[in-house]
Amino acid sequence: MINGKPYLDTDGNPIHAHGGWMLDYGGYTYWYGEDRRDNHYVSCYRSSDMKNWEFRGHILSTDSPVSHTSGRFDLRLSWQKEPLPEANENLIVPGGTGKVNIERPKVLYNELTKKFVLWAHYENGQNYLDARACIATSDTPDGEFTYHGSFNPFGEMSRDCTVHTDSAGDTYFISASRDNADLHIYRLTEDFLNVDEWVKSVYCHEFREAPALFEKDGKTYMISSYCTGWAPNQGKWCAADSVTGRWGLLHDFGDSTTFRSQSAFIRKQGDKFWYIGDRWSGQEYFSSSYVALEIQFDGDGNPYIEYTDEPELFN
Ligand code: DGJ
Secondary structure, three states, X not given: OOXXXXXXXXXXXXXXXXXXXXXXXXXXXXEEEEOOOOOEEEEEEEEOOOOOOEEEEEEEEOOOOEOOOOOOOEOOOEEEEOOOOHHHHHHOOOOEEEEOEEEEEEEEEEOOOOEEEEEEEEEOOOOOOOOEEEEEEEOOOOOOOEEEEEEOHHHOOOOOEEEEEOOOOOEEEEEEEOOOOEEEEEEEOOXXXXXXXXXXXXXXXXXXXXXXXXXXXXXXXXXXXXXXOOOOOOXXXXXXXXXXXXXXXXXXXXXXXXXXXXXXXXXXEOOEEEEEEEEOOOOOHHHOEEEEEEEEEOOOOOEEOOOOOOOHHHO
């Protein structure tokens, strides 16, 4: 696979797993991500060698089953607008239906409930003003997920997001809030079906998007982007002694466009850490591709990436 070119699945079709995530389970790595074609929201691929990716299914779509958990979240997975009656001819608003936006899906396995739990960013499909988190669950990693709805964690806006399980075994949901100005860190409930506690807010007014976390040698690192729509910008890294600890300053990561990409997630493969980013094509979203680069560390433990066309991870 070549960075910036379509990555192909075992059927020869471009992999649609944008803003994605990988989960290891049962001898396979599952790759999840956005798929905005037709009535799809989230697609799933799997591989046992990181090179051959088998398409497994559209695990969340406009037709997914829906049900409430104990949290009574908004279950709408599409929108419907009724036209106003003819008597109000001058005010007629066209009716219609449409898809919502489900972005940056992440899937966790919950040991307690034995469920696969998906967290993502939800928007109403017409603008980015709902700014909600949403969840769905399944008994298998690649089965049809049941949608449990969208909500604002503790009433807060929630856009670009990620999840992270730390070495102490706690799992966190991290998302951009206050119109992307700040990042919020929430610890999840034991069943991963809700946020348990709003632990802290970090990087006030820094407008960080696309957070992706990993832990190495007792430090927790976060890679993120600045907020410029679909256009790439200077990625930054920062670190803390723990997710809930004091986060340090932001430092440049990659070049001024993060090699024309935006962080999606970090993949640990053996001893190596890989930055996986989206190379978005805002105009032609469906031709968006990926950039995978090995994260290296200097003598002080500071992470950096250098550009290469053919990442060893996938080749
Ligand atoms: C940047 C975000 O990181 C993407 O996930 C997407 O929401 C775009 N903005 C939309 O402009």
